[in-house]
Amino acid sequence: MELFQIGTDPWGQEIIIRISWALLTVAFWAGIAFVLFHAVYAVVWKPKVAADEAAPSGAEHGIPEKIVRHTGAARMFHWVMAASMLTLLATGFLPIVGLEFAWLNIHWISGLILILCILYHIVHASFFLDFWSIWILPGDLAEAVQRTKRQLGQDAEVGKHGKYPLDHKLYHLAVSVFGLLVSATGLLMMLRIDTPIVPRNDLFYTEATWGIVYSLHGFASVLFVTLTISHIYFAIRPEKLWMTKAMIFGWVGRSDYLAHHDPNKWKVKG
Numbered sequence: 363m364e365l366f367q368i369g370t371d372p373w374g375q376e377i378i379i380r381i382s383w384a385l386l387t388v389a390f391w392a393g394i395a396f397v398l399f400h401a402v403y404a405v406v407w408k409p410k411v412a413a414d415e416a417a418p419s420g421a422e423h424g425i426p427e428k429i430v431r432h433t434g435a436a437r438m439f440h441w442v443m444a445a446s447m448l449t450l451l452a453t454g455f456l457p458i459v460g461l462e463f464a465w466l467n468i469h470w471i472s473g474l475i476l477i478l479c480i481l482y483h484i485v486h487a488s489f490f491l492d493f494w495s496i497w498i499l500p501g502d503l504a505e506a507v508q509r510t511k512r513q514l515g516q517d518a519e520v521g522k523h524g525k526y527p528l529d530h531k532l533y534h535l536a537v538s539v540f541g542l543l544v545s546a547t548g549l550l551m552m553l554r555i556d557t558p559i560v561p562r563n564d565l566f567y568t569e570a571t572w573g574i575v576y577s578l579h580g581f582a583s584v585l586f587v588t589l590t591i592s593h594i595y596f597a598i599r600p601e602k603l604w605m606t607k608a609m610i611f612g613w614v615g616r617s618d619y620l621a622h623h624d625p626n627k628w629k630v631k632g
């Protein structure tokens with residue numbers, strides 16, 4: 363399987379143009395395979411190892427009945443970002459798989475909306491949210507070891523987590539890295555098309571360098587296919603619906619909070 367589409371520059375030298383779209387097929391089927399594997403694993407294996415321990419009696423003391431998990435501003439960010447991401451995926455990939463339509467304007471406008479969302483989120487999370495709650499910290503690595511042991515059927519104690527468990531933190535890290543990559547390359551690629559925002563300038567880079575920019579954009583884009591499939595799958599799994607509801611309504615109930623979180627790690631006010 364080819365990893366790149368190869369072409370020639372004006373001097374007849376071979377250059378990379380972009381990634382091979384066979385990688386789109388790989389990314390799609392990797393997402394579907396992950397979902398199927400997890401769905402089977404969750405039925406066959408998981409119940410043997412993962413039973414959320416009940417909270418000790420009296421733990422609910424001082425904990426409100428409804429706990430704010432996402433503020434209105436955070437939820438608005440999430441849903442605008444989701445809409446722009448789905449639009450980017452559809453406008454980026456449907457023409458590649460054969461559905462032709464005027465995709466480019468919708469694409470770059472959604473791209474700019476995504477970038478504004480990201481900038482807003484960076485400021486909001488840095489100054490108004492608990493910034494460190496979503497980043498992988500040394501304590502998470504100890505949890506990862508314990509979790510792996512437990513998944514392998516060994517007797518290992520896994521403590522409850524703070525606001526976000528390790529898998530959410532890993533997902534957020536991947537989305538942050540590849541979101542920044544797709545945004546930076548997308549902004550550069552606006553120099554290759556006619557928009558009212560910035561004059562077209564094909565000569566900004568050599569053809570070989572443009573090939574690298576297009577490849578990075580394509581690489582991050584196909585990864586978002588896998589990431590988005592797995593994200594939507596987890597959002598609709600029955601045992602995760604309490605979190606999805608929190609992204610719609612903003613709050614989690616006290617029993618869900620106590621079943622999944624350590625009140626010392628995610629402190630809420632009574």
Ligand code: HEM
Pocket residue numbers: 380447450451454455469470471472473474476477544545547548549551552554555576579580582583584586
């Ligand atoms: C996850 C989000 C995104 C996905 C899935 C995506 C996907 C794609 C794909 C598949 C292409 C075709 C590339 C090629 O022909 O090699 C493309 C082109 C393009 N993208 Fe994105 N993209 C995303 C985000 C962005 C962002 C944030 C921007 C910034 C405004 C952007 C701007 C562009 C532009 C201007 C082009 C056209 C380049 C050209 O036709 O010469 N994209 N995108």
